[in-house]
Amino acid sequence: MEYIIYIIEDDISISRLLKEHIDKYGLSARIVENFDNIIEEFLLIKPHLVLLDVNLPKFDGFYWCRRIRENSKVPILFISARESGLDQVRALENGADDYITKPFSYEVVMAKINSHIRRAIGDYATTIGERIIEMDGLKFYAERLEVTFQGKTILLTKKEAILLESLIQTYPKVVNRDYLLEQMWDHSDFVEENTLNVNVTRLRKKLQDLGIANGIQTIRGLGYKLNKSW
Structure with missing residues (x-):
């Protein structure tokens, strides 16, 4: 191709x-x-x-x-x-x-x-059928990059989707920043320092738009974890 x-x-x-x-x-x-x-x-x-x-x-x-x-x-x-x-x-x-x-x-x-x-869309893209990841009323449609909660739907970017899936899959553990960088970018050495922070902020805001306040918790010196308080 x-x-x-x-x-x-x-x-x-x-x-x-x-x-x-x-x-x-x-x-x-x-x-x-x-x-x-x-x-x-x-x-x-x-x-x-x-x-x-x-x-x-x-x-x-x-x-x-x-x-x-x-x-x-x-x-x-x-x-x-x-x-x-x-x-x-x-x-x-x-x-x-x-x-x-x-x-x-x-x-x-x-x-x-x-x-x-x-x-x-290449070698690392998901090729299996649609996956739906659920957590206490929140539904994440991985292939559609959509999240639904209490009748509302938001669209994620590819990076935000990788971030959210990592947070859900590792809950209730903290997700290390280096691990997230590896998941979201192949060449983490080339990534600007604040790029991950921006993606976390952007995803946190989208979750807030769904009615999930403070959905992502920052653990200083370690990384991030899902704050499942909804």
Whole structure:
């Protein structure tokens, strides 16, 4: 199967270099052609992963990330010269799966691309029938990335789903941060320090939207555990 990578970057020299490396490793890269019709191009190309810059003409990458998330669950990796922790938090909160700062190593970019593809649709993706994980009224549909509770339903990102499943499966034990990093990313050495924290915060907020307050407890110096107090 040929995996398609959609590059949304306004620096044509970076786009071409990314395409060159991606194609060299047996994937198929497509560079954005019209910044006014990104969603239309996305739906036409049907990529398996998106590389997305923050600074773009007309609308920024955060806007397009939200728009893509309205249509798809594919992995979205930001690539940006903006190193601010706030920008990285905004990217993750808007639905991104990872954030890579410029200047970057193309080998690291390829490692992250391959890692996210394996997690989402490749060798590490779930291939069995639909799994439903239940806990005291909470139902987690692993393949649909959906969680239901008391008549309400929320949609998770792939990372949030891995995080929630790890917390449920290990309850009532504490889940070590290093273990979570290994489960959520193949190459944890390349993960920004606050990326896991952001995903935990985002999942905690979604559980709160379901009516589960303080659903994830932080155990200082160790990791996290599910706070099953609903």
